[in-house]
Amino acid sequence: MSLLLDRLDSRIERTLTADRLRRLRTPRVLVIGFTAVHIAFLTALLPAMLTGKVLGDLPLYRTWAELGFTTGIWQGIDVQWVYPIGALGPIALAGIGGPYLYQFLWFLMTVALNAAAVCALTDFGRRISGYRAAWWWLGLSFVLSPVGLLRLEGLTAPLVIVGLVLLARRPVAATVLLSVATWIKVWPAAVVLAVIAASRHRVTVIVTGAGVTAVIVAGVWLLGGLRYLTGFVTMQSDRALQLEAPVTTPWVWLVALGHPGSHIYENYAIATREVTGPGADVAAAAMTPLMFTAIAAIFLLLLVAHRRRADVSQLLLIGALALVSAFVVFNKVGSPQYMLWIAPIVAVGVARGWRAWRTPGYVVMAIAILTTLIFPVLYLPLIDGDPFALILLTLRNALLVALLAWSVTTLVRLARGPRRPRKFVNPRVAALQRT
Numbered sequence: 189m190s191l192l193l194d195r196l197d198s199r200i201e202r203t204l205t206a207d208r209l210r211r212l213r214t215p216r217v218l219v220i221g222f223t224a225v226h227i228a229f230l231t232a233l234l235p236a237m238l239t240g241k242v243l244g245d246l247p248l249y250r251t252w253a254e255l256g257f258t259t260g261i262w263q264g265i266d267v268q269w270v271y272p273i274g275a276l277g278p279i280a281l282a283g284i285g286g287p288y289l290y291q292f293l294w295f296l297m298t299v300a301l302n303a304a305a306v307c308a309l310t311d312f313g314r315r316i317s318g319y320r321a322a323w324w325w326l327g328l329s330f331v332l333s334p335v336g337l338l339r340l341e342g343l344t345a346p347l348v349i350v351g352l353v354l355l356a357r358r359p360v361a362a363t364v365l366l367s368v369a370t371w372i373k374v375w376p377a378a379v380v381l382a383v384i385a386a387s388r389h390r391v392t393v394i395v396t397g398a399g400v401t402a403v404i405v406a407g408v409w410l411l412g413g414l415r416y417l418t419g420f421v422t423m424q425s426d427r428a429l430q431l432e433a434p435v436t437t438p439w440v441w442l443v444a445l446g447h448p449g450s451h452i453y454e455n456y457a458i459a460t461r462e463v464t465g466p467g468a469d470v471a472a473a474a475m476t477p478l479m480f481t482a483i484a485a486i487f488l489l490l491l492v493a494h495r496r497r498a499d500v501s502q503l504l505l506i507g508a509l510a511l512v513s514a515f516v517v518f519n520k521v522g523s524p525q526y527m528l529w530i531a532p533i534v535a536v537g538v539a540r541g542w543r544a545w546r547t548p549g550y551v552v553m554a555i556a557i558l559t560t561l562i563f564p565v566l567y568l569p570l571i572d573g574d575p576f577a578l579i580l581l582t583l584r585n586a587l588l589v590a591l592l593a594w595s596v597t598t599l600v601r602l603a604r605g606p607r608r609p610r611k612f613v614n615p616r617v618a619a620l621q622r623t
Contacts, residue, residue: 193546193547193550196550197546212319212323213316213319215310215313218306218310218313218319218322218323221323221326222302222303222306222326225326225329225330226299226302228330229295229298229299229333229337230295232333233291233295233337236291237291237292237295240287240288240291241291242290242291242294243291243338244334244335244337244338244339245338245339245340246282246290246291246294246338248459249279249282249290249294250282250283250287250290252276252279253279253280253282253283253290254283254287256276256280256283257280257283262276262280262411262413263276263279264276264408264413264416264417264419264420265408265411265412265413265416266412266413266416267416268416268419269416269419269420270419270420270458271340271372271373271420272370272371272372272373272374272420273371273404273408273413273416273417274368274370274371274372274404275340275371275372275373277372278294278297278340278343278372279340281293281297282294282297294337294338295337297343298336298337298342298343301342301343301346301347302325302326302329302346304346304350305325305345305346305349305350305532305535306322306325306326308349308350308353308354309321309322309325309349309353309535309536309539310322310539315539317539317540317541317542318539320538320539320542321535321536321538321539322539324534324535324538324549324553325349325531325535327553328531328535328552328553328556331553331556331557331560332524332525332527332528332531332556332559332560334524334560334563334564335523335524335525335527335528335563336525336528339525340372340373340525341373341525341526341528341529342525342528343372344369344372344373344375344376344528345528345529345531345532346532347365347366347368347369347372347376348365348366348369348376348379348532348533349532349535349536350362350365351363351365351366351369351376351379352366352379352504352505352508352532352533352536353536353539355383355387355389355504356501359387359389359392359393359396360392360396363380363383363389363392363393363396363397363400364396364400366379366380366383366397367380367396367397367400367401368400371400371401371404374420375512375515375526375529378483378508378511378512378514378515378529379508379511379512379533380393380397381483381487381511382490382504382505382507382508382510382511383504383508385487385490385491385494385507386490386493386494386500386503386504386507387500387504388500405417427455427458427462427472427520427521428455428462428463428464428468428469428472428520429462429463429464429468429471429472429475429520430460430461430462430463430520430521430522430523431452431460431461431462431463431522431570431571432522432523432524432562432563432581433519433520433521433522433585434516434517434519434522434585434588434589435471435475435517435518435519435520435522436463436520436522437581437582437585439463439464439465439468439471440452440463440570440573440578440581441578441582442465442466443463443465443573444573444574444575444578447465447466449464449465449466450463450464450465450466451463451464451465452571452573460523461571471520472520475518475519475520476520478518479514479515479518479519482514482517482518483511483514483515486507486510486511486514486596486599487511489507489510489596489599489600489603490503490507490599492603493507493599493602493603493605496602496603496604496605498602498603498605499602501540502540502544502602503599503602505533505536505537505540506595506598506599506602507599508533509530509533509534509537509548509591509595510592510595510596510599512529512530512533513530513588513591513592513595514592515529516529516530516588516592517588517589517592524559524560524562524563527552527555527556527559530552530555530591531552531556534548534549534552537549547594548591548594548595551587551590551591551594552591554587555584555587555588555591558580558581558583558584558587559584561580562577562580562581562584566580
């Protein structure tokens with residue numbers, strides 16, 4: 189594997205000459221690249237913007253925002269909701285200009301947060317190693333744009349990037365960002381869990397996270413919606429196996445092969461495709477306990493590795509990748525935007541060092557390409573049992589399992605490594621360094 193990646197790296201380096209590589213690592217060229225990517229996004233969205241239409245999941249978001257502004261009935265406060273209450277923030281914010289401008293304001297939020305992520309990765313152009321990560325993130329954002337531009341993950345992913353980058357220097361600000369992201373979409377909780385296990389700032393993280401949560405809970409209580417605060421948990425628990433989830437792959441093959449009793453059907457209540465077949469109900473019921481068991485095991489590995497005094501920043505990122513990958517692999521719900529759960533951690537890892545993170549860097553980019561081919565390009569053929577679409581789905585899901593295996597194996601290696609001695613820091617030297 190290492191030899192294959194060496195050859196791939198050398199081929200890329202031969203394609204990009206030293207002079208071109210130097211230009212890619214300049215703020216001017218990065219700004220041009222960022223602008224070009226987002227102009228391409230704007231061009232693709234412009235027909236919808238000019239006619240007042242919205243795409244992807246935004247029609248549902250806009251309906252919720254209009255309902256709140258016109259009738260005073262807000263999701264998660266006045267009625268039970270499928271999302272955590274923090275998601276109401278960006279959904280309502282995009283609606284302040286009225287329904288006609290909804291797509292445009294959502295696009296502006298995405299651009300602003302992507303810009304913040306690129307600035308964080310490169311330390312405003314000062315960190316040379318961050319340029320590769322910034323270009324990687326722009327490339328992945330382009331590939332996953334059908335979901336990144338039109339769903340909440342397009343906002344939470346850059347928030348997580350900024351939070352992870354800020355963690356070492358500004359733990360309070362980083363925790364606020366990660367906590368807010370968690371209250372928008374649940375998945376950043378896995379990143380917070382890794383921080384609690386591995387970071388030296390765990391007390392600050394716990395206290396700050398609890399403070400942010402207390403403020404949100406108090407606000408919901410004052411608005412009279414406390415009884416719906418955890419509704420997003422119960423609304424997800426009774427779902428069946430979703431078409432694209434890794435665990436569902438065998439049943440999709442059964443459907444494609446014409447097995448009696450195996451079907452792909454639409455769940456109209458939540459507008460998604462689900463799969464049924466022999467043993468599917470048992471698998472769906474088992475996945476949530478299995479997912480939490482895997483998360484608990486990874487968390488224990490993190491604690492062991494931390495006691496071995498493994499490198500904190502590396503341990504935190506590997507642990508976060510393992511936890512988030514477990515969220516995806518053991519989830520009975522599988523959607524294309526879930527790839528944006530994994531990508532922020534890899535982007536920060538690439539900024540830390542390409543050599544150590546090139547395996548997930550290449551794998552996640554391949555996962556992103558396959559994901560976009562599956563949805564939206566080949567989604568309808570997949571529903572009809574098209575073999576080529578199903579092979580792509582199977583390959584994508586196999587790569588997700590491989591990514592989880594890589595992160596867990598790396599974590600085990602850190603946990604079994606030799607115990608590193610504590611570094612002695614002379615208080616006088618530390619004081620001089622701080623000044």
